[in-house]
Amino acid sequence: MIESKESSEVLGQGGLKARREVFVETVCEALAAGDDGTLRLILNDEHAADLAELVRVLEEEAGQRCMGLLEDRLSARVMAELDPAMAAQVAADLDERALAGLVGEMAPDAAADVLADLPEDRSDEVLALLPPEDAAELQDLMEHPEDTGGGIMTSRLVAVPREVTVSRAVDLLRAWAEEEEILTVFVVDEEHRLVGTVSLRRMLLANREATMEQLADREPMTVRADMDQEEIAAIFSDYDLLALPVVDEHDELIGQVTVDDIVDVIHEEATEDNLKMAATSSREMEDPSIPGVVRRRLPWLLLCLAGTLLTGGVLDLFSGVLASLSPLVLFVPAIMAMGGNSGIQTSTVTVRALATGTLPRGRVGPALWRELGAAAGIGLLLGSIVFMVAHLWTDGSPVAPSAGLAMFAAVLLSAGVGAVIPLSFRATGIDPAVASGPLITTLNDILSLVIYFGVAGLLLRWTA
Numbered sequence: 101m102i103e104s105k106e107s108s109e110v111l112g113q114g115g116l117k118a119r120r121e122v123f124v125e126t127v128c129e130a131l132a133a134g135d136d137g138t139l140r141l142i143l144n145d146e147h148a149a150d151l152a153e154l155v156r157v158l159e160e161e162a163g164q165r166c167m168g169l170l171e172d173r174l175s176a177r178v179m180a181e182l183d184p185a186m187a188a189q190v191a192a193d194l195d196e197r198a199l200a201g202l203v204g205e206m207a208p209d210a211a212a213d214v215l216a217d218l219p220e221d222r223s224d225e226v227l228a229l230l231p232p233e234d235a236a237e238l239q240d241l242m243e244h245p246e247d248t249g250g251g252i253m254t255s256r257l258v259a260v261p262r263e264v265t266v267s268r269a270v271d272l273l274r275a276w277a278e279e280e281e282i283l284t285v286f287v288v289d290e291e292h293r294l295v296g297t298v299s300l301r302r303m304l305l306a307n308r309e310a311t312m313e314q315l316a317d318r319e320p321m322t323v324r325a326d327m328d329q330e331e332i333a334a335i336f337s338d339y340d341l342l343a344l345p346v347v348d349e350h351d352e353l354i355g356q357v358t359v360d361d362i363v364d365v366i367h368e369e370a371t372e373d374n375l376k377m378a379a380t381s382s383r384e385m386e387d388p389s390i391p392g393v394v395r396r397r398l399p400w401l402l403l404c405l406a407g408t409l410l411t412g413g414v415l416d417l418f419s420g421v422l423a424s425l426s427p428l429v430l431f432v433p434a435i436m437a438m439g440g441n442s443g444i445q446t447s448t449v450t451v452r453a454l455a456t457g458t459l460p461r462g463r464v465g466p467a468l469w470r471e472l473g474a475a476a477g478i479g480l481l482l483g484s485i486v487f488m489v490a491h492l493w494t495d496g497s498p499v500a501p502s503a504g505l506a507m508f509a510a511v512l513l514s515a516g517v518g519a520v521i522p523l524s525f526r527a528t529g530i531d532p533a534v535a536s537g538p539l540i541t542t543l544n545d546i547l548s549l550v551i552y553f554g555v556a557g558l559l560l561r562w563t564a
Contacts, residue, residue, distance in 0.1 A: 120153055127154060131162055140169045148174060152181035155190070164193050176205035179214060188217045196222070200229035203238075209254040209361065212241035241355075249332055250325030252365060253346045253355035259286045262295045262313035266306050273303075283343040286353055287316040294345055294353045296320055322347045325354065329365045336362045369455070400539070407542030411549055418553035421560065427494045428556055431486065431503040432549070438482055439510035439548035440541045446471050446518030447540045454522060454532045468519050475515030476508075483508035498559050506552035513551065514544040 123146065130139045143151060143166055151170070155163040155178065167175060167190060179187055179202060191199055191214055203211045203226060215223040215238060223242075227235040237255055244250025258276050260269045273282060285303065287295040296316025306315050322345050323332055335344065336359060346355040415422070422428055449471070453459035459467055487504030494500060518540055522532035 120150060123150060124154060124157060127158075127166065128162075131165065136169060139166070143169055144171055144174060148177035148181050151178045152186075155182065156186060160189070160193075164190070172201060172205050176202055176210075180206055180210035184213065184217050187214050191218060196225045197229060200226045204230055204234065207254055208234075208237055208241055208256055209252065212238050213246065213251075216242050216246065244325055247329050248325060249323045249327040249329065249346050249357060250355070252329050252332070252361045253325070253357045254361075255355045256280055257286060257343075257345075257353070257356045258282055258284075259288045259292070259353055260312050262287050262289055262311065262316070264312050265308065266303055266310050266312065266315065267308040269303065269312055270308075273300075283358060284345075284356070285312070286345055286356070287312045288353055291350075292353055293351045294320070294322065294347055297345065320345060322351075323357065324348070330369050332357055333362050333365045333369065403539070404542045407546060411545050414546060414549045414553070418549075418557065421553050421557045427497060427499045428502065428553070430493065431490060431499070431506075432552065434486065435503065435506050435510050435552050436545050436548045438507060439514040439544045439551075442475060442478065442511040443514035443518035443540045443544040446475065446515040447522055450519050450522045451532045454526055464523060468523075471515055471519045472512065475512045479508040479511030479515075482511060498556070502552065502556035502559050506548070506555045509551045509555065510544075510548040513547055514540075517543055517547065 123142075126142060127139065130142065146154075151166070151174070154166060158166065167178065170178065179190060182190065194202065203214060206214070215226060218226070227238060230238070241250070241253075241255065244253075246252075258273060260272060264272075269285065273285065276282060282300065285298045285300070287298060289295050295313060296318045297320040298312060298315045298317070302315055321335065321339065321341070323335070325346055325348065332344065335341065336357075342359050344357045345353055346357060348354050450459070450467075453467070483504040483506075486507045487500050490500035490503040521540065521543075525532045
């Protein structure tokens with residue numbers, strides 16, 4: 101069938117951003133005019149992701165007004181699209197009964213995330229307003245840490261007994277598909293233990309009188325509820341999965357992780373790594389209060405302050421060399437900056453390789469050798485440039501070879517530090533992302549100065 105242009109929307113480069121900007125402008129105009137009828141028509145015809153973005157950019161009062169005009173089911177989907185801090189803010193503005201109605205419309209995993217971020221007494225009040233079966237389901241999900249398989253799984257899935265025929269299973273799926281999207285059909289035994297999985301394609305092509313057990317993949321990949329979400333994301337990436345069953349220690353099927361959850365996990369983990377490399381954390385996004393920001397940023401900044409004071413101590417230690425050859429100070433900024441930049445480049449590449457699993461332990465040696473070789477080539481080139489500039493600038497004084505050699509050594513050593521520290525952190529169970537940013541920069545500043553003035557001191561003694 102040929103689809104007309106009016107029946108679909110094609111978004112080119114920058115199209116989504118432009119579309120959302122027009123949407124926000126239209127909503128703001130309707131808000132300013134107080135036209136709730138138009139607002140209700142506009143808002144309820146939009147995708148949940150666009151509405152979530154709208155709530156993020158509007159002022160709190162305007163966002164609440166828009167949420168109040170949404171149909172219950174759409175409002176629930178928007179709530180699921182919001183980041184934890186924004187979802188908690190929206191939840192805080194609702195009374196318990198309204199929040200219970202919203203939670204009741206949400207997918208169990210999204211609802212559990214919202215309730216887990218509420219104060220315990222308030223989440224208990226909301227749960228008390230839900231049907232007992234739904235409340236028990238949410239309480240079970242809330243018991244799992246949020247960054248594990250149990251924390252990201254949903255308990256809503258299609259599980260059919262193994263003796264059921266394909267014909268009967270199709271009837272069951274039709275009823276289920278009215279409420280939920282189906283990615284995979286799980287086959288279970290009498291104790292609800294996982295027997296296997298069946299794809300919709302295989303069911304479509306199968307003999308309608310065959311049993312589901314006959315069609316099932318009897319050795320499906322499974323994960324446990326306590327598995328880290330980053331490991332699960334790697335499984336999805338490696339095997340191009342749409343859904344993955346979650347089982348307990350008795351192989352009983354307790355939930356499934358779906359690909360849309362994994363997209364969120366990948367985004368979350370990438371954001372977390374980037375924040376850690378800047379010496380902060382995602383908790384700052386969830387608690388944007390001034391004391392919260394100070395509490396999370398200050399420890400690393402205090403460590404960096406100690407490092408910079410130590411840098412001053414290095415300058416004081418070599419004050420005699422500076423007094424004897426004052427032009428040395430001209431090249432301090434260049435050597436410190438290039439050493440720091442080289443270390444950041446290497447540490448960023450190393451941390452990323454560790455995060456994506458492309459740097460297994462057996463390949464550490466070759467990877468380290470490659471980084472040091474590249475740093476040696478870069479350092480040789482930069483050192484030669486600095487030597488020539490210093491030779492012309494200082495009329496051939498000993499500063500030129502000191503600056504050139506120091507630049508080469510600083511780049512080489514900083515690259516080594518940038519690679520070794522993340523690897524060492526991984527070996528000791530510390531997140532390698534913490535090794536980047538301020539820590540690497542501060543260490544490399546100190547090392548660069550020690551190298552520079554140490555080389556200068558040796559050359560001065562040699563030429564004296």
